[in-house]
Amino acid sequence: MTSTLYTLRWGILATGGIAKRFTKDLLINPTTRDVHDVVHEVVAAASSSSASRAQDFLNDLKAPDTAKAYGSYKELVNDPKVDIIYIATPHSHHYQHARLALEAGKHILVEKPVTVNVEQFTILQDVAKRKHRFIMEAVWTRFFPLSLEVVDFIAAGKLGEIKRVFADFSFWNHVEAEFGTSHRMVNMDLAGGALLDLGIYSLTWVFQALYHTQPESERKAPKVVSTVSKYAQTGCDEQTTVLLDFGGSHGVASTSIRVASTPNAEHKGSDDVRIQGTLGDLTVNYAPRPRTYTLTPASSSSRGTPGEFKHETKEFDNGPGGGHGMFWEADECARCVRDGRLQSDVIGWKESEEVLGVMDEVRRQHGIVYPGDLEKTEYPLEGFGL
Numbered sequence: 001m002t003s004t005l006y007t008l009r010w011g012i013l014a015t016g017g018i019a020k021r022f023t024k025d026l027l028i029n030p031t032t033r034d035v036h037d038v039v040h041e042v043v044a045a046a047s048s049s050s051a052s053r054a055q056d057f058l059n060d061l062k063a064p065d066t067a068k069a070y071g072s073y074k075e076l077v078n079d080p081k082v083d084i085i086y087i088a089t090p091h092s093h094h095y096q097h098a099r100l101a102l103e104a105g106k107h108i109l110v111e112k113p114v115t116v117n118v119e120q121f122t123i124l125q126d127v128a129k130r131k132h133r134f135i136m137e138a139v140w141t142r143f144f145p146l147s148l149e150v151v152d153f154i155a156a157g158k159l160g161e162i163k164r165v166f167a168d169f170s171f172w173n174h175v176e177a178e179f180g181t182s183h184r185m186v187n188m189d190l191a192g193g194a195l196l197d198l199g200i201y202s203l204t205w206v207f208q209a210l211y212h213t214q215p216e217s218e219r220k221a222p223k224v225v226s227t228v229s230k231y232a233q234t235g236c237d238e239q240t241t242v243l244l245d246f247g248g249s250h251g252v253a254s255t256s257i258r259v260a261s262t263p264n265a266e267h268k269g270s271d272d273v274r275i276q277g278t279l280g281d282l283t284v285n286y287a288p289r290p291r292t293y294t295l296t297p298a299s300s301s302s303r304g305t306p307g308e309f310k311h312e313t314k315e316f317d318n319g320p321g322g323g324h325g326m327f328w329e330a331d332e333c334a335r336c337v338r339d340g341r342l343q344s345d346v347i348g349w350k351e352s353e354e355v356l357g358v359m360d361e362v363r364r365q366h367g368i369v370y371p372g373d374l375e376k377t378e379y380p381l382e383g384f385g386l
């Protein structure tokens, strides 16, 4: 138990949608979520377009007056007051921006997916080791108390042997009208497509249940087959289903930007995640930002060993203190940096790499290649605002 309060000093790289949401969470007092060992300070933010955009961002969020606004990412990563950089640019740009921050000696939290392919992430790991700096992929879902409890429940064997996992994260959109061709969701120049943006959450649940719950030495990459429908206007994947075989246990990870389990705001379909073990079934209401899970034991008459749990739905507060739930991953960064760790156990480098490996394989199976320099590992490259 740490008795002193550790402060992690953040620099925010980019000022778009998720940067705003994450920074708002950083500014919430951790005691509102019963966290008493770490605290966060927003020291600076940078926009690639102008310092005034970064200043507006800080003002809108009511960041402390001392927070600096920069008009370039380079200035931000060279600010000696910043410990860690949160990289919130489109996925296409993560590798170049992560590299920029690491090379400047900063720890990094990189939005999902950490890079567009395994090759790029492998190089980031090498740089992090060389510089002795922390990197984590910002898969915030994994740090929700609900996720941690579900993973512990499965790892303790309480659901028996997990045989199947179905996980979906999808949006119900009129793709042509709402995303057109330039929105980052569909724009190949920004590594768009359902798989990397949303499907990563479906894969996260499959991996949480079938990979992370195994002892580290027994974790193995799954066999992968997949089907993809492409968006006619840009060629990105608009609907992807991946079958994963973990040595006889199956995962089905699906994603779509056309249809979803929430057709409209009032009416929701079934839960997004279903985990089936030999002792029972566990469903989770919503893949990225879970709030409830429901346990259903298998009928004891059909089993030698009945599960030691009852049918119940458990509800969690997924946004204490008025937040969105992104602060839990930030708390993990603070503890890892405080303790001199280069990676987290909750989403370590190997697991991010395996998930990315599945996405690489799906893209390989369907000939999806991001254009220009997006898949390259050379650094620095022109055109990334460096």
Ligand SMILES: NC(=O)C1=CN([C@@H]2O[C@H](COP(=O)(O)OP(=O)(O)OC[C@H]3O[C@@H](n4cnc5c(N)ncnc54)[C@H](OP(=O)(O)O)[C@@H]3O)[C@@H](O)[C@H]2O)C=CC1
Residues within 6 Å of the ligand: 013, 014, 015, 016, 017, 018, 019, 046, 047, 048, 049, 053, 088, 089, 090, 091, 093, 111, 112, 113, 138, 140, 184, 190, 196, 197, 385
């Ligand atoms: N964890 C989560 O829940 C979510 C995660 N994400 C992830 O966050 C990342 C960013 O998504 P989001 O915030 O929605 O995206 P936005 O388009 O809202 O913001 C991206 C920001 O990146 C900067 N940027 C730098 N270069 C470019 C470029 N060439 N084109 C566009 N923007 C550029 C801009 O900031 P500036 O002008 O200040 O430099 C821009 O505002 C993605 O990787 C996505 O997967 C997104 C949504 C939710």
Ligand SMILES: O=C1OC[C@@H](O)[C@H](O)[C@H]1O
Residues within 6 Å of the ligand: 197, 198, 288
């Ligand atoms: O990470 C994400 O989760 C929520 C979605 O709104 C967003 O598009 C995606 O990037």
